[in-house]
Amino acid sequence: MSDDVVLSLHVPEPEWRPGDAPDFSHVKIPRAGSVRRPEID
Numbered sequence: 001m002s003d004d005v006v007l008s009l010h011v012p013e014p015e016w017r018p019g020d021a022p023d024f025s026h027v028k029i030p031r032a033g034s035v036r037r038p039e040i041d
Contacts, residue, residue, distance in 0.1 A: 016022045
């Protein structure tokens with residue numbers, strides 16, 4: 001190649017590592033039956 005292109009890759013830091021206790025408190029789970037179900041084809 002005559003034109004050298006600088007390549008880069010960003011890999012974000014994971015919130016939890018293997019062996020850590022994950023925190024799912026930010027996940028909102030609606031009560032059963034409170035969410036409209038899609039139409040049946």
